[in-house]
Amino acid sequence: MLKKVKVKTTHLRVSRTHTISGFSPLACKDLKFLRQSWQYPEEPKQVSVANYYWEVYKHRLKYPNAPALDVGRKGKPIYIPLELCKIVEGQWYTKPLSQIQHEKQIDFGRQSPQDRRAVCESAIANNKYDSDELFQEFGLSFNPQLAKVSARLLEPPSLLFGGGRKENPREGRWNFNNKIFMKGCEIPNWVVVVFDCRCHDAHDIAQSLVRACNKRGMRVSDPKAVEKEPQKNQCFPPDERVRRMFHFLAHHRPMFILAVLPDKDSEIYVPFKKMCEVTIGVASQCMVKPRQLNDQYLGNLALKINLKLGGYNSPLSLEMADFLGTSTIIFGMDVSHPGSLGDVDSPSIAAVVASKEWPNNISGLYSARVRTQPSKMEMIEGLYEELDGQPGGMVKDLLIEFYNRCSGPENLRKPQQVIIYRDGISESQFQQCLDLR
Structure with a gap:
């Protein structure tokens, strides 16, 4: 995290700036080097970093057991105690943000079209480009108003x-107030697991969720169990905590698990999802107890749960099927790359989803395929591949799943039309992406 970060020293009259290259292998009190004294230049002696800063700068380290920063080059380390360094302000932070920081960044950047227009127009007015001598010499002038273009508004x-x-969205929004799902799923056997030691009303949360789901057309029974993690288990690593929790649930064999986590960045999330999705194959939903458990929050949970268990929330009307005209399958494709802190050899993850049936393929239910591929590679490798001389790949798998899920005549089960939404490619990669179709 600190590599290549600039720091300035605080123990000198004139501070110096250095770039961090690493840490010392030993603590300051144990880290020793040969020092030549001006009194005895021919007899260098070993001195620890802690003693050196006391002898030279009369600074007794508060944290002699802490390592020192290495601000030197490879093979020529220069060690400075941590407490004598201060991070230089204004450096560009390139590491991944936490969940809370990411949310704040999005909120800061979110502006309405009216606000963006006001920012642009005020920039033109404040900078007074028309009075700039250089622009005047070139005969340039600026219209203070934004350009007007012809447009048409499509009906949603x-x-x-x-x-x-039936309802038409307004300004891209709709809600489920006083509405029920197009097709609600049934959950006869489910459990609640609580990893948040501050949550003492998990039974009340479960009952409220049952009411919210049934109110929207789902058929959800009371949970078979509500298991709260024993306090003694919280000292174990996350994987072990999850394993112990599932040991309690083994005899219930639930079809759905609701997990209450302490926060959005909880270390439990990844091992819990891995256990559910990879190891035992059961649908799950994580939540963080909000300050106010209201119907809107529970309704949003119900939306996610219903889709995960095969229900339809609010599909597009069959007018869209009439518009598409013939049997259609819709694909979505994207590639996720490792973060800046990840190992350079960490793979990229390619994901492809496809609608499951026709004409209900506009219902929001999709099949998914995921593959790893070389790091930072944007083109998807596994769309088509030959296995033992036979054609295969993610697209073929999804077409077969579409065929098996569809009902009706043969011409509907085999899509006559394919629509692909491809995210994450730049304009220079368009042709390359088309050539791989």
């Missing part, structure tokens, strides 16, 4: 809800 497709209700 209708959404279907349970009970035959």
